[in-house]
Amino acid sequence: MEIQDLLNFNRLNQTSNDQKSARSDFQRDFDRLIFSSPFRRLQNKTQVFPLPGSVFVHNRLTHTLEVSTVGRSLATLCSWDFVPNHVNDFENAMHWGNAVAAACLAHDIGNPPFGHSGEAAISKFFFNHLQSYWFKDLSNEQKNDFLQFDGNANTFRVLTHSYPTKRPFGFGLTYTVLASLIKYPWASSDTQESKFGYFQSEKETFYQLYQHHSLINHVNKFFRHPFVYILEAADDICYTVIDIEDAHKLKIVNTNQVKDWFLQLLDTPFQNETLSELQSIDDANEQIAFLRGRAIHQLILDCKSVFCEQKNQLLDGEKILSLMEQLNPFRQKIVNEIKKFSYNFIYNDKRVIEIEMAGKQILGGLLEELIEGWFESEQNPKDRFAQKIVSLIPKQFQLTLEHSNYDKILHIVDFVSGMTDLFAVELFQKLKGYTFPKFS
Numbered sequence: 001m002e003i004q005d006l007l008n009f010n011r012l013n014q015t016s017n018d019q020k021s022a023r024s025d026f027q028r029d030f031d032r033l034i035f036s037s038p039f040r041r042l043q044n045k046t047q048v049f050p051l052p053g054s055v056f057v058h059n060r061l062t063h064t065l066e067v068s069t070v071g072r073s074l075a076t077l078c079s080w081d082f083v084p085n086h087v088n089d090f091e092n093a094m095h096w097g098n099a100v101a102a103a104c105l106a107h108d109i110g111n112p113p114f115g116h117s118g119e120a121a122i123s124k125f126f127f128n129h130l131q132s133y134w135f136k137d138l139s140n141e142q143k144n145d146f147l148q149f150d151g152n153a154n155t156f157r158v159l160t161h162s163y164p165t166k167r168p169f170g171f172g173l174t175y176t177v178l179a180s181l182i183k184y185p186w187a188s189s190d191t192q193e194s195k196f197g198y199f200q201s202e203k204e205t206f207y208q209l210y211q212h213h214s215l216i217n218h219v220n221k222f223f224r225h226p227f228v229y230i231l232e233a234a235d236d237i238c239y240t241v242i243d244i245e246d247a248h249k250l251k252i253v254n255t256n257q258v259k260d261w262f263l264q265l266l267d268t269p270f271q272n273e274t275l276s277e278l279q280s281i282d283d284a285n286e287q288i289a290f291l292r293g294r295a296i297h298q299l300i301l302d303c304k305s306v307f308c309e310q311k312n313q314l315l316d317g318e319k320i321l322s323l324m325e326q327l328n329p330f331r332q333k334i335v336n337e338i339k340k341f342s343y344n345f346i347y348n349d350k351r352v353i354e355i356e357m358a359g360k361q362i363l364g365g366l367l368e369e370l371i372e373g374w375f376e377s378e379q380n381p382k383d384r385f386a387q388k389i390v391s392l393i394p395k396q397f398q399l400t401l402e403h404s405n406y407d408k409i410l411h412i413v414d415f416v417s418g419m420t421d422l423f424a425v426e427l428f429q430k431l432k433g434y435t436f437p438k439f440s
Contacts, residue, residue: 110155114359
């Protein structure tokens with residue numbers, strides 16, 4: 001891959017490239033995403049903790065906005081050293097920052113309700129229905145898409161799929177922004193790993209994107225766009241630091257421990273300056289917020305250095321460790337301590353486990369009602385209750401008898417995975433008879 005190939009302004013649905021606009025192509029991508037319904041729905045999707053009332057913690061929307069901000073800063077810094085002697089450094093830096101910021105906005109759009117446990121809940125449902133008549137005749141590749149359901153692949157589908165009643169090619173984003181999102185450039189059937197980048201339904205779109213973006217190495221293998229490492233680092237920085245801040249607000253970790261971690265993440269001169277400024281802040285939460293900002297800034301600088309040091313490997317398509325796994329040894333030690341604490345005491349907190357268990361029941365229950373109802377309505381058109389179930393599915397997710405079972409199931413999964421936590425809970429309760437509609 002050549003440096004000039006990093007930025008590709010073409011779009012999946014593009015007919016011409018001579019459109020004049022006050023915004024750059026990547027800014028247009030950013031705007032399309034931030035004004036979209038799937039993006040807005042992130043405000044009611046769990047990040048880690050369920051919304052605990054008076055104590056404000058992050059949801060998917062606030063997390064995504066923060067990742068986008070960090071990604072823009074990191075990408076802009078990287079551009080200065082990665083592309084030396086560029087004819088227009090400022091324009092190039094703007095393009096890098098806007099492209100990565102847009103990709104960061106989209107990186108969680110395909111995640112289902114109830115955090116990462118939602119992915120596991122969807123997979124679990126299909127494992128329990130391996131012998132169902134509507135599932136058993138699918139190809140192994142198609143089955144794997146559901147048995148290993150992954151939010152990353154679902155994000156690519158949401159952004160590129162031509163849904164009934166919607167415009168073709170989804171959001172019509174640029175090749176660079178789409179490529180910057182694909183952490184795992186392979187299908188579910190091509191790997192033993194649990195993560196993958198696209199469903200069988202988007203295989204042709206994926207191939208088109210990668211072939212036009214020069215993301216094929218010398219042994220004819222697809223590889224990550226270098227911007228993926230920047231997006232991944234921005235995400236990693238945010239959840240490493242900000243999940244601890246949320247845990248502090250919820251009194252899972254004490255103030256002194258968080259202050260110690262965040263201060264140790266800083267270089268010594270920066271540490272002394274920060275300690276001096278910290279003395280003027282009395283409120284504990286404000287102290288942690290101040291330190292959080294400093295810690296994020298330090299990690300951005302570190303990741304920028306790692307990224308630029310591996311310029312040749314990135315352009316050659318070599319797989320490297322994530323940027324956050326290549327920090328200096330002392331900083332890496334502190335990051336690992338924070339992550340270990342997070343795993344043991346945050347992600348296994350009672351409130352987090354409760355939302356995971358609820359998600360398993362709710363998403364499994366919704367899929368059971370909707371999928372069984374859909375196929376029952378096809379086999380028995382006179383089944384009144386099955387027809388009523390189908391009427392609950394929005395038109396953009398409904399397909400005809402001529403479509404394959406794979407496509408029908410995938411469209412119902414689209415509907416469920418796009419729900420907010422609250423909508424999923426309310427629909428589940430109504431379908432299962434736990435609550436009743438209000439009558440006037």
